[in-house]
Amino acid sequence: MATATGLLGAIADVGVDRARGGFSRHGFDRSDLTLREWFVAEAAARGLDVEVDRNGNLWAWWGRPGPDAVVTGSHLDSVPGGGAFDGPLGVVSALAAVDELRARGFVPSRPFAVVVFAEEEGGRFGVPCLGSRLLAGTLDPDAARRLRDQDGTTLAEAVRAAGLDPDRLGRDDEALSRVGRFVELHVEQGRGLVDLGRPVGVASSILAHGRWRFRFTGEGNHAGATPIGDRHDPMLPASHLVLAARGAAAAVPGARATVGRVVPVPGGTNVIASTVDVWLDARAADDRTTRSLVEDVTAAAREAAAAEGCRVEVTEESYGDTVVFDPGLRDDLAAVLGGAPALPSGAGHDAGILAARVPTAMLFVRNPTGVSHAPAEHAEPDDCEAGVAALVSVLEHLAGGAR
Template sequence: MSVAALLGAISAVGADGRRGGFSRHGFDSADMQLRAWFTEEAARRGLAVETDRNGALWAWWGEPGDDAVVTGSHLDSVPGGGAYDGPLGVAAALVAVDLLRERGFTPNRPLAVTVFPEEEGGRFGLACLGSRLMTGAVDTAAALRLSDPDGVTLADALASAGLDPAHVGRDERALSRIGVFVELHVEQGRGLVDLDAPVGVAHSILAHGRWRLRFTGEGNHAGATLMADRRDPMVPAAGLVLAARRAATAIAGSRATVGRIVPVPGGTNVIPSTVDLWLDARAGDDLRTRAVVAEIEAAARELAADEGCAVTVTEESYGDAVVFDAALREELSGVLGGVPDLPTGAGHDAGILAAHVPTAMLFVRNPTGVSHAPEEFASDADCEAGARALADVLAHLAR
């Protein structure tokens, strides 16, 4: 079966009629359908599927064991995301297994395809949640208290999916099984397009994090409150969006994005009492990322004071810059005939695992350069080229 056929089989799951694209979030209805689809496809290939204590799926070729060659990605999306971010890596991994079997290959090391849950953080707000829990990169009790916009906690969602929240947390057994992890992903940018290459190897991931800023003012009537009498938290929140743009522009290679604003109570004719705003900030290293955030935080305090409001800043997640294992990177590039070596501004489960096991990433060309949006794309030919490249890499590592 082709990568395109596998992706086509799930093209209606989680389709978002309002935003466009797909909204598939950890342990929601769409995600559970995708988990069932993966389990079925793995079973068709004779792969034995198990679910670990943090909800990751593992499909084993042969007996599970230590020093395994592991590949895979995630199936969840951002709200209104594209069709390739995550599912491409899973579908390509299944096709790579098919290709290896067609070649008559038998792995000499354990080999597994894995699916990590809630990589995008679209439901509970913490990116790479499954891999962070596995590695102990997040406090377990705090993670279980995370809630979605409807007030459902992660603990509740896990229980509804048949998982025991009491078993969630750092999983030494699962980590010890991974000898090397290779994640294939659609490129989130235009590097391969400009280099006219269908496949590349990841070099590094920018330092990045998420912060919540809460501006607190005085809720009041939109018609009865004079402009001079207002303490409107939407005013500093609006100014903060522009301040973030200025701060990131001033520091080379950095990015700052406000992608979500939630006013309370949220009425058209109501001055809000609070406005929550989420900031995503990234740069090439910890020093520059922290500098951008410090500049934005200073601007937030000044903007709030000017309007007679207060502001609190809470760091919700952070990851330092990741440079993938150089020897492994060069080895895989050599296996693939010297493909390009590219940095990325996007976070991935491979980046979380990199602090614990050798990891690498393969990118598949995205001609639009757009990701986290419906316009995200990869041609069928490039998707198949990615699966062949992944098969070559797995054969080399598991030989």
């Protein structure tokens, strides 16, 4: 019978990033396709029937698909240079839970599936929770098809190369209507469980959050031949934005604002850039606070651009309002787990996208360092197995007849 850590070990050589450390596994790239093939093989070895929906999400069914299904799972892709646990832990724990339930002689009384959502991190095409957003109809399929990765490949081209029909991308009411309850297990992205001394918890909410692209346009020129007074250098207002983001977030309790990606064009060491793209990730407790934070950063960016004789264009690339997970389901699962603590999440998840359409819950597994989206992300083997045991109890409860 497989363990979560054993299954993680089986994929530990897929998508290793020698330059950044950790893993780089992005939607429909070679590493991601390898992991998708691995999942299909693991599902088949357990007698699960795999379907690929119109948006590239994988569904492995225990028994016949149908309405009111209990569904668990997560994603297999990563951020650039990400850790081993974010996403895959939820998938391997679901497979290990199936093994344990089978060993107990359990047979679900309602439809049951393990799902792998496509491109949750947005590491390739820039939109997080891509597969679940398309499924739920919160992302326009025409806009999605036009998304491009850093090499210029569109999402439409990538899914076609993976054997899918890009014309079918979009809201999938048939697939979504089958889901009665969705439970996503995830490594905690913080230290809440460490501070509480507990291996497993349940999620209460997700902060409102989004991504914005700031494009600063100036005048490309020679780094040595252009006097300082004659420059219109877009890197200066881009730098001001980074500082403004930190200052604006620090002034709001519980808020976060991060610049994790800056792309100058043409990107030469001895060249004044003609444009600089800067991506802002902003999060806060509610919609009003988050948008007010972004407005403050935007005002500072416009002022800095004007001072340098540059222009700035701001594009909202994705946004998700505050998510409060189904209180009844949350409390039910916490009781099943002997009073597991409820924790808010600063990170987005596919479960947060589905929460607007179906009753949804999350389980968190303790992360001893609190580090995530980095190679130091970790969960101890005993805590991983405690997560599987918790998931087994939850699935047995939900798929065995509980309402």
